[in-house]
Amino acid sequence: MLLDEHALRVRVECDVDRCRPAVSQITEERVAILFTRPKRCRRCNDRCAHKRIEIRSKPRGLVGFTDGFLARLGPDGKTLWTRGMGGEGDDIADTVAIDPKGNPVVAGSFSKTLGLGEDKMESKGSDDMFVAAIDKDGRRLWGRRFGGPDSDGVDGIAVDRAGNIAVIGSYRSEMEVAKDDLFSQGDVDIVLIMLAPDGTPLWGRGWGSMGPDEGRAVAFDKDGNLVVLVEFSRSIDFGGGPLTSAGNRDLGVIKLDPSGKHVWSRRFGGQLDELAVSLAVDPAGSVAMTGSFDDVLDFGDGAPLHTAGRSDGAMLGNYLITGPDLLRNGRAPESWPLDRPPFYLETNVPGLFAAGDVRHGSVKRCASAVGEGAMAVTFAHRYLADG
Secondary structure, X not given: OOOOOOOOOOOOOOOHHHHOEEEEEOOOOOEEEEEOOOOOOHHHOOOOOOOOOOOOOOOOOOOXXXXXXXXXXXXXXXXXXXXXXXXXXXXXXXEEEEOOOOOEEEEEEEOOEEEEOOEEEEOOOOEEEEEEEEOOOOOEEEEEEEOOOOEOEEEEEEEOOOOOEEEEEEEOOEEEEOXXXXXXXXXXXXXXXXXXXXXXXXXEEEEOOOOOOEEEEXXXXXXXXXXXXXXXXXXXXXXXXXXXXXXXXXXXXXXXXXXXXXXXXXXXXXXXXXXXXXXXXXXXXXXXXXXXXOOEEOOOOOOOEEOOOOOOOOEEOOEEOOHHHHOEOOEOOOOOOOOOOOOOOEOOOOOOEOOHHHEOOOOOHHHHHHHHHHHHHHHHHHHHHOO
């Protein structure tokens, strides 16, 4: 995350009360941004640096703080019907696909309860996943809940020619899908769920490393094979042997047969960060994918991609880079205004320090925040003494 000395807000995609960002003014020019996280918000990963927080009260008409919706438009663009999806907590309809009968199949996340027609789902953890089929007239056909004791969420959905449904997302801790018990290997892991046309869970697959890993998109080819786009860190095995990231976070593309067996898997990435966004499969089985990268990205075709610019960086994954981690080849970022290198725990804004859960490399959570907080005070005194 790049901190702006003159900005009074930092933009995030997730809901305010999920990430609980506290923004307080230190001087007329500097702002300290503290993320206090009672739970990890899946939607924050790599997406918290550019979208404005609006501090707002609960609007009228919502069951919870935020509700999901599904709207259907006709060929002429006129609204045919709309449906709200809400409960006591925060609910998001993340993604939608159309089955062979023309029925929308929607997937998302919810906390506490979620109303789908006359039925309600109850979450097992802080955030659970949901998948629901709605008929052409907006009536609920079926709904399914997936999740464990922690935070779980959806990023992509696809429906094949037979009406089978694939859902890709992420989970923490543990999750049960059909008869498959999934247990996370690290912080956040990838989860892929396959359902029959009537919503019956068929199988689930989970992959993870000791770092954060996220499922981003899924598609079917004409034979019912699945192609999955993910982000992963460190070393991960999708079934074809370990793949190791070149930098902080790399792209992974995995092909599975209809039963979930590994066909092939590929890794793409450079020394910094790659962000997976979307993919599609053509009738011949070729795969197209999109995303973003920092610095250099090599797909192995002999023509590496280079960014037109280069971020000076202050965020890896979902954490602030501080101190020595800001240095590249022993040198501070171009935006660093001082002759000295950054102090330990100091961000790219001189005099602004980060400790604990917001800092890259922090694994001790609250304990780290207490110890590092005391160190940050010492360095803050040094900064003030230097004038």
